[in-house]
Amino acid sequence: MISRPHRNLPVLLLFLLVCFLVGATRAQTARDVRIGLLAKRGSEIDVKLWTATADYLTARLPGHRFHLVPLDFTEIHDAVREAKIDFVLANSAFYVELEKLYGVNRIATLINRNLPGQQTTIFGGVIFARADRHEIKEIKDLRNRRFMAVEPRSFGGWLVCWRELKRLGIDPLRFFASLEYGNTHDAVVQAVQNGTVDAGTVRTDTLERMADAGTIRLDEFRILNERHIAGFPFKLSTALYPEWPMAAIRTTPADLTRRVASALLAMDSDDPAARASKSAGWAAPLNYQPVHDCLLDLRIGPYADFGQFTLNDVLRRYWRQLAILLLLVMAVLLTSLYILRLNQRLRQKKREVDELNATLEDKVVERTSRVNTLLDQELYLREIMETIAEVNALLISATDLDTLLHAACKAMGEHSHYGHSWIGLLHDGLVDRVFSTDDSLRPPGTPPYNPHDPTDPFASSAEGSCMTKNQTVVMVRKEEQGAATSRPDPATTGKFRAVIALPLRADRYSSPLGALCVYTMRREGFEQEEIAMLEELAGDIGFAVNSFRQKEQVADLEKARIENYQQTIRSFADMIDQRDTFTAGHTVRVAEYSRLLATQMGLAKEQIDLLQQAAILHDIGKIATPDSVLLKPGKLSTLDYELIKLHASAGHAMLASIPMYRELAEIIRHHHERHDGMGYPDRLRDKNIPLLSRIIVVADSFDAMTTNRIYKPRKTVAEALRELETLSGSQFDPDVVAAGLIALRNVESPDSIDQLPRNQMEERRFSYFFSDKLTGLYNEDYLQIMLRNNQVLHEFRCLHSVHVNNLEQYNMRLGWEQGNLLMQKIATELQALFPGALLFRAYGRDFVIITAHHVNLAADLLRLASLKGTEVTLESSHIDLLEETTYYIDKMERLEIKCEMQKCR
Numbered sequence: 001m002i003s004r005p006h007r008n009l010p011v012l013l014l015f016l017l018v019c020f021l022v023g024a025t026r027a028q029t030a031r032d033v034r035i036g037l038l039a040k041r042g043s044e045i046d047v048k049l050w051t052a053t054a055d056y057l058t059a060r061l062p063g064h065r066f067h068l069v070p071l072d073f074t075e076i077h078d079a080v081r082e083a084k085i086d087f088v089l090a091n092s093a094f095y096v097e098l099e100k101l102y103g104v105n106r107i108a109t110l111i112n113r114n115l116p117g118q119q120t121t122i123f124g125g126v127i128f129a130r131a132d133r134h135e136i137k138e139i140k141d142l143r144n145r146r147f148m149a150v151e152p153r154s155f156g157g158w159l160v161c162w163r164e165l166k167r168l169g170i171d172p173l174r175f176f177a178s179l180e181y182g183n184t185h186d187a188v189v190q191a192v193q194n195g196t197v198d199a200g201t202v203r204t205d206t207l208e209r210m211a212d213a214g215t216i217r218l219d220e221f222r223i224l225n226e227r228h229i230a231g232f233p234f235k236l237s238t239a240l241y242p243e244w245p246m247a248a249i250r251t252t253p254a255d256l257t258r259r260v261a262s263a264l265l266a267m268d269s270d271d272p273a274a275r276a277s278k279s280a281g282w283a284a285p286l287n288y289q290p291v292h293d294c295l296l297d298l299r300i301g302p303y304a305d306f307g308q309f310t311l312n313d314v315l316r317r318y319w320r321q322l323a324i325l326l327l328l329v330m331a332v333l334l335t336s337l338y339i340l341r342l343n344q345r346l347r348q349k350k351r352e353v354d355e356l357n358a359t360l361e362d363k364v365v366e367r368t369s370r371v372n373t374l375l376d377q378e379l380y381l382r383e384i385m386e387t388i389a390e391v392n393a394l395l396i397s398a399t400d401l402d403t404l405l406h407a408a409c410k411a412m413g414e415h416s417h418y419g420h421s422w423i424g425l426l427h428d429g430l431v432d433r434v435f436s437t438d439d440s441l442r443p444p445g446t447p448p449y450n451p452h453d454p455t456d457p458f459a460s461s462a463e464g465s466c467m468t469k470n471q472t473v474v475m476v477r478k479e480e481q482g483a484a485t486s487r488p489d490p491a492t493t494g495k496f497r498a499v500i501a502l503p504l505r506a507d508r509y510s511s512p513l514g515a516l517c518v519y520t521m522r523r524e525g526f527e528q529e530e531i532a533m534l535e536e537l538a539g540d541i542g543f544a545v546n547s548f549r550q551k552e553q554v555a556d557l558e559k560a561r562i563e564n565y566q567q568t569i570r571s572f573a574d575m576i577d578q579r580d581t582f583t584a585g586h587t588v589r590v591a592e593y594s595r596l597l598a599t600q601m602g603l604a605k606e607q608i609d610l611l612q613q614a615a616i617l618h619d620i621g622k623i624a625t626p627d628s629v630l631l632k633p634g635k636l637s638t639l640d641y642e643l644i645k646l647h648a649s650a651g652h653a654m655l656a657s658i659p660m661y662r663e664l665a666e667i668i669r670h671h672h673e674r675h676d677g678m679g680y681p682d683r684l685r686d687k688n689i690p691l692l693s694r695i696i697v698v699a700d701s702f703d704a705m706t707t708n709r710i711y712k713p714r715k716t717v718a719e720a721l722r723e724l725e726t727l728s729g730s731q732f733d734p735d736v737v738a739a740g741l742i743a744l745r746n747v748e749s750p751d752s753i754d755q756l757p758r759n760q761m762e763e764r765r766f767s768y769f770f771s772d773k774l775t776g777l778y779n780e781d782y783l784q785i786m787l788r789n790n791q792v793l794h795e796f797r798c799l800h801s802v803h804v805n806n807l808e809q810y811n812m813r814l815g816w817e818q819g820n821l822l823m824q825k826i827a828t829e830l831q832a833l834f835p836g837a838l839l840f841r842a843y844g845r846d847f848v849i850i851t852a853h854h855v856n857l858a859a860d861l862l863r864l865a866s867l868k869g870t871e872v873t874l875e876s877s878h879i880d881l882l883e884e885t886t887y888y889i890d891k892m893e894r895l896e897i898k899c900e901m902q903k904c905r
Helices: 004-029 044-060 075-081 092-102 155-167 185-194 206-212 254-265 272-276 289-298 311-357 361-397 401-413 462-469 528-579 586-600 605-616 620-624 638-644 647-656 659-669 691-705 717-726 734-743 760-769 780-788 807-814 816-833 857-861
Strands: 031-038 064-071 087-089 105-115 118-120 125-130 146-149 178-181 199-203 221-224 245-248 279-283 418-427 430-436 473-476 498-504 514-520 798-805 838-842 846-851 873-880
Touching: 031 044, 031 075, 044 064, 044 254, 044 272, 064 075, 075 087, 075 092, 092 105, 092 155, 092 245, 092 289, 105 206, 105 254, 125 155, 125 185, 125 206, 146 155, 146 185, 155 199, 155 289, 185 199, 185 206, 199 206, 245 254, 254 279, 272 279, 361 401, 361 528, 401 418, 401 430, 401 528, 462 473, 462 498, 462 514, 498 528, 514 528, 586 605, 586 691, 586 734, 605 659, 605 691, 620 647, 647 659, 659 691, 691 717, 691 734, 717 734, 780 838, 798 816, 807 816, 816 838, 816 846
Parallel strands: 031 064, 031 087, 146 178, 146 199
Antiparallel strands: 087 245, 105 118, 105 245, 105 279, 125 199, 125 221, 418 430, 418 514, 473 498, 498 514, 798 846, 798 873, 838 846
């Protein structure tokens, strides 16, 4: 017996077979849709970008399978012309070429996902050079330089730039020394960054994308011909153009085109297909006329032969226009005939009018009278306009408020109908300043006037009412009245028919700043048009008064800022001097020498002031230099020198972050650069070094040459100038040296810098560098420096040497520790015997005493209690420092100073 499961098996197999056949039939009936993709040499990268979009359309349009067909520049023309594809995806320039030639129609525009949060449907080109190429600031500076684009047919990477150059009247093939192509946008940026070329152009968002990836920094580049367009987030040098479009060819069914367009527009920005293509989906198709205009301007693509027409071309292309033109000519002829006929009728009518004119003489006389009246009024208003125009000219040209208001009153008073005008200014509710055409017609009394005080006659005048009511006030004198107002004297003002007072305000809604008052002798008083013009003039004067007051406030603030700035400069200079008292005064001298050099070179006062401020702060970076290096009294080692060289960049870092010191920081950074490029910190050379830095270099070196140092004597001014001239063109700028040979020849440099310790800090410094560790006296290093550089001659006269005999035997008998104690006791005794002298321990068992006057050292040494009961004896000799000029230091642990006893007086 067959079980139930086995009986149902044939039915199940039949059902599966039917499903398979139906699926196969549907698969066979699914239509293949081909999308032609412009891919350079069939690039697999481009296909990978858009494969997800084809799959997306397949999923959205059942019954259709979308395939990508990669095509190069030649193949895509054949494919569109022969309808081998249904849709085409190409760059904007190639699309308009296909549209022009084969009538393809855009259905959507790509939304480019440039960077996170930035989506655009437009793009352009950016032209750039390295920011440190100071000689390249504009496109015109690229003449005869190397330039790089992406490739000849790259729209964003070359064509939009080419159009911008053409707009500027530049032919790239003649303008650049060479025009190269990098094939990729990144390669162009790297070529400019590496200095392979001087400048380049890429599509917008390339620089920002590379900066986001950390490949470059935006501040490394300068954008040439930079444009700023609201809403566009990237650096830009050219016009903007629409992104890549998706287009349907002419033979693609309209229903399929509509469905594909709908699917693309419905694509979400986070859809995997959008992310795969590095886009944010698609938008409604934009206007690609700008791309057409670009190709037309460049005469490339479909416009390569634009303008070359034959007669047949003209007839074929413009037959409609020619037909319309012919119709227009016929219409003109017919119109001319009609006008000729009309003129005949007009002549007939003229004869009839001439007959009527004989009866209109009375009417003409009446109208003439009216016209004359209107003409007089027009002339009057024109004169007022000229007066107001004169005052407005004063508003533009006046440099101070008092001059402006005096001149404005004078101009108003010179009007033929205005006998007098004055302006009063309010301050804290009182009119404290008055400007008048005629001082005799001012308000009675002396300012201030109180328009708010009912007891003050001024409050009831037109001027006072104008200020309290903040509106225009007009008062007209009646025939029986004496004057327009009760002041001044009616006998004087009786000629005035009316007075108008107008508030002076910063704007229409502000409180009054004062009032403009005008008196007229015209019988009719003020016309309405005249009042309107005077109100506008009062508004202009009020605006000017407010502007001058604001300028005064700004000037006061600027003065306070400058004073604070200068005080800060002085505080920084004090910080430098407090840090290193050995070179105290160095910054002041360098600032003075810099001023002399800049004046000789003809620099402007503003530059000289900036230079002096920079010179005062040029060593501010030494605040960061270790004390062991900065305060070292002797010559620096190689390591010391490398550490102190950091002060230039350290000073720049300290000041560059402060906006008001940023310009000083740049000058200070380069005050140790050399003309030949061997300086520090940036090894700049020649004119690449800022001019003010080049001046400080010379001033700084000149002061170092003419100032004593503990390790070298100073040079005379003449010697220093000769050394500057010798190093001109290598270490120093020749132009600055030439100015220095004139400006510095008469300076008086300081005679010396005393190297002896003058305060606790210097004593500690000397103890660190020049102290004998056993006795605490100065060591032989400091003695050599003092004698070789004549550092003691101006205060001290006699040098005594004391040699300890038999010290070796003493050490052998009692030990080195007892010998050290003995030397310490001798040092203590010498300090007690000679409190005002300079004491040195030299080469183990010698002491040197330098005194201001001669002393009997032999008698004093007998009193040394520390030597009693020992085998040690002391042997002494002395010289006159004023007569002996040559000293010899014995390198074999003995100081021998040759002299004669009788020379010490």
